[in-house]
């Protein structure tokens with residue numbers, strides 16, 4: 044990725060801290076591995092003894108004793124192997140537990156400002172890759188790799204010529220693997236990118252399947268998907284051919300190496316430079332020395348994936364630093380002050396809201412109107428703490444909103460976005476902001492305030508009605524009412540309603556105005572972003588935005604008279620049954 048190491052050192056430190064927590068498990072696994080590897084030497088030693096002692100002395104007792112000893116060694120080795128596999132798998136699970144919550148929060152805070160952020164999208168998969176690699180045999184093979192030099196040294200002890208041949212063979216196999224990696228890098232990248240494009244398109248079309256079919260997007264969508272799939276298939280085939288070539292060469296090389304060592308050993312035996320037992324033991328030792336090399340080479344992709352995941356997570360954690368446990372702040376008074384607020388949408392170059400100042404006292408409602416793209420939703424998002432202020436400030440009850448921890452700020456805010464997202468879970472859980480054990484009284488109170496109680500009771504299982512993703516199974520108006528109940532849950536001091544009556548009929552619009560009146564009567568501050576005049580009827584101040592700037596702010600009559608040519612018509616439309 045070509046990133047400066049220091050650029051994500053804070054994240055690295057955080058990951059290393061979590062890794063230290065699992066170090067004792069890994070340490071124990073490594074200790075067991077040490078003994079298991081030492082016991083591996085029992086095989087070659089047994090052969091050495093059988094060839095050089097048992098066959099020479101023709102002693103059956105020695106053979107039986109040696110065989111029993113060998114069986115005991117292998118039994119202990121199997122137990123140790125099993126124990127270390129369990130330990131490394133648990134180390135992976137523990138690492139996942141340690142980091143899971145933090146990474147979940149970090150990816151949400153990053154996605155909150157840029158929904159299509161790749162780092163956020165892949166974070167949980169990166170964490171899974173770390174967990175998997177710790178439980179995979181490749182981690183143990185990495186430990187075993189440390190023993191390869193010892194086995195090679197043992198071969199050197201038998202004869203230096205055998206040692207050099209073994210060392211050269213190992214180097215050749217590693218060089219082959221490195222060459223494989225280097226020559227397939229571009230292919231791997233292209234295959235993954237094409238597959239990613241194809242899958243994202245398929246996911247998007249599937250998520251909007253009915254609309255996609257009705258709009259006739261399927262045929263061209265399929266053609267695009269095919270195009271990317273074909274690219275992925277062609278590069279994937281080239282990649283698998285290349286891998287197969289290297290895999291065959293490696294396998295052939297390894298088999299040849301083992302036989303070659305036997306051949307050199309036999310030649311040395313003929314010249315009385317080696318015993319036959321040492322000749323056989325060398326071949327077995329070579330097999331042991333190469334086994335972890337082969338395993339690491341074979342599972343290199345898994346290691347690479349985990350190492351990429353580690354880097355990406357380090358970057359994510361650096362960019363979304365965890366806040367130390369914040370000092371709890373008193374609940375703010377319902378008073379809003381916005382000063383010289385400028386907001387630049389994430390990823391955009393230009394500000395979509397500039398130098399806006401306003402203040403609202405308890406019990407005041409502000410209507411925000413303006414043409415499409417004027418900056419109304421931008422203001423709503425900034426007030427809800429979603430988009431940060433590029434300049435200026437937003438204070439709630441005198442406290443800058445950035446000082447509230449996000450979860451605490453969310454409790455003081457009731458935000459109804461233009462597109463209301465509902466999630467899999469019951470109606471009650473959705474109103475209680477996904478609390479799996481929702482406070483029934485608070486849920487019903489919020490639904491009553493939102494005039495949604497009767498509507499919810501008419502659903503098949505009332506508050507326990509399960510909803511599909513996005514609120515599947517409900518009408519647009521029902522979704523909006525449940526979204527409003529969720530905004531009112533916990534009786535927040537500031538209500539931000541972005542196009543609240545977009546999907547509502549006249550009764551729904553009336554109910555919405557009653558919600559605004561009720562909130563005002565209880566001293567709450569309300570902001571209503573609206574296209575339909577009916578939504579601003581109960582607002583006592585009106586803000587007109589245009590091109591991200593304030594055009595007017597004041598009492599609705601006055602502002603409409605000054606700003607809108609047909610103000611009389613607009614005021615008439617603001618009454619029930621008026622023109623939408």
Ligand SMILES: Nc1ncnc2c1ncn2[C@@H]1O[C@H](COP(=O)(O)OP(=O)(O)OP(=O)(O)O)[C@@H](O)[C@H]1O
Nearest residue numbers: 388389390391395414415416417418419420421422
């Ligand atoms: N996520 C974004 N990234 C970049 N620019 C954005 C983003 N969202 C909005 N904008 C830009 O900010 C400007 C204001 O958009 P905003 O959604 O605030 O307008 P609006 O008044 O709510 O419009 P509408 O009435 O159509 O909902 C627009 O020019 C838009 O292009």
